[in-house]
Amino acid sequence: MFQLIARTLAFWRRADNSEKDCKQQERLLEGVGFLNHTTYFSLEVVCKGFEPYQGDWIDTRVSIHPSTYSRKAISMKPLRHKHVHEVCITSFCGRNGVIEDSIFFTLDSLKLPDEHTPQGSDIVNVITVESMQLCYLWRAISMTLMKRL
Numbered sequence: 352m353f354q355l356i357a358r359t360l361a362f363w364r365r366a367d368n369s370e371k372d373c374k375q376q377e378r379l380l381e382g383v384g385f386l387n388h389t390t391y392f393s394l395e396v397v398c399k400g401f402e403p404y405q406g407d408w409i410d411t412r413v414s415i416h417p418s419t420y421s422r423k424a425i426s427m428k429p430l431r432h433k434h435v436h437e438v439c440i441t442s443f444c445g446r447n448g449v450i451e452d453s454i455f456f457t458l459d460s461l462k463l464p465d466e467h468t469p470q471g472s473d474i475v476n477v478i479t480v481e482s483m484q485l486c487y488l489w490r491a492i493s494m495t496l497m498k499r500l
Contacts, residue, residue: 392424401429401480404460404490408481429480433489437497440473450477455484456491467496474498 392411394402403409408430414423438451446458448469454477456469463469474497482490 398428431481455487462493
């Protein structure tokens, strides 16, 4: 969510003439708005069935220690998800693929039934999370084969 928060901060900087108020707002947003590369978390705080992947948009609850201002993630879930039914795998190469020319997937983070290996033109049901992957805005996290063509 860093890019979204950065744009919001830029808007507030332009809208607010007070530099002091602007700095206070930045601290508040940074504390609750996004995880950056210096915020660590245990996979135990991630909601069941979701493994965060680089580029995912996440909703995270953060605890801030009052004296040290250190941050600790206490819960994490996808910001948005959706179920998509009977869609076609439009490309698949190596370990990565695309569904309906709009949903990215990688075998590195995809839950599949044991007997299913994706193939181009498969008709599948998927669960997706909002994510920035190359030029795609959704990443499949689970796939079920409906029909093999």
